[in-house]
Amino acid sequence: MTKQPVLPGSVRRLLDHPVFQDEAAARKALEQLRWPEGYRCIQCSSPNVEKVGGEKRSHREGLLRCKTCRRQFTVTVATVFHRSKVPLTKWMQVIFLEDTPGAAQNSWQMAQATGLAHKTIEKMRARIYAAVGKYEGPNNIxxxxxxxxxxxxxxxxxxxxxxxxxRESSDPDVHHQVRDFSRWYGWRKRNPLGKPIMARGVLKAPGETSSENALVRTERLLLQLLANSPVKLLEKRRQKMAAPSHGRWLSKQPKTKPRNPADQTKDSKRGKN
Ligand SMILES: [Zn+2]
Incomplete structure (x- = not known):
């Protein structure tokens, strides 16, 4: 009995794209998607941002620094990727599988296809769903x-x-029923929700024309995930900065009672003796 491949060949070929294999390429693509007009500070939105570099390499990969407010950040801060230990390439793979019809059907197949633990996949998908749930646009994308x-x-x-x-297909070669979306499209035109997100071709493979860009869905979902930054995270940080955690060690009221002045005089007397 031959082992059934987890993913269809067409899907597996797409996974050869550099953003699914090379960590630097994945990070670069995310940066291009998040800041199409160059880096911007996540705190004061100043464009005066520099890359933290150097030969020591003691910094995190892709670390950026705002010259105006001195905040250090990376492209993953305050997004679904925030503080995740899963490599960005694996994140890209899961996001791709999540939004590609005919790819993995469930978390178990995703785990097999990406080599991650099933539980990790479940946590990543929970983050993705929580982020897209706030989306207020047409959902055809x-x-x-x-x-x-x-x-x-x-x-x-x-x-x-x-x-x-x-309805039954008019094509004699197609033996199953096909879905007719014309009524749904007409209804949606009369009930618009918002602007659709348009892909900009960042995830385009070399030599691929825009009309047959297979990763267009993945890019739209990524744009959505990056646009929907959890503000809570930034607020939490701001609170932390306002009241540092070591503040509780610097309480105004001394914990130990002051010594009895009478004892003190005794002590000083003893010291003298
Ligand atoms: Zn700043």
Missing amino acids: FGRRVGGYIRRQRPESYQNAPKPLL
Whole structure:
């Protein structure tokens, strides 16, 4: 019995793209997606940002520093990738599999395809779903599973949207029913939600024309994940900066009671003797 490949060949070929294999390429792509017009400080949004470099290499990979407010940050700060120990290439792989129809069906298949633990995949997907859930735009841009998640977050009127019709195909070679989305498209045009996210071709493979860019879905999902920065994280940090944790060791009230002045005089007398 031959082992069934986890992913179809067309999907596996796409995983050869540098952003899924090379950590530096993945980071560069994320930076291009997050800051298309050059780096910007995450705290004061100043464009006066420099790369922290040097021969010692004691800094984190891709560390940036704002020259205005001196905040240090990387592209992953305050995104779904925040403080994750999973390599960015693996994150890219999971995001790609999540939003590509016909790729992995569930977390177990994703675990097999990426080589990560199933539990890790579950945690990563929880982060992805939590981030896309706040999205307020048309959901046609995401894949099946993420799109289904967004649909449940929609306002009441959107839950009654017409479902795509199933009908027999006119093509004699196609033996299954095909979905007819025309009613759904018409309804959505009358009930617009927001601007769709447009891919900019950052994840385009060399020699690929824009019309057959297979990673366009992945790029849109990435744009969505990067745009939806969890503000809580930044607020938490600001609070931390305002009240440093060591403050509790510097309490105004001394913990030990002051010595009895009478004892002190005794001590001084003893010292003299
Ligand atoms: Zn700054």
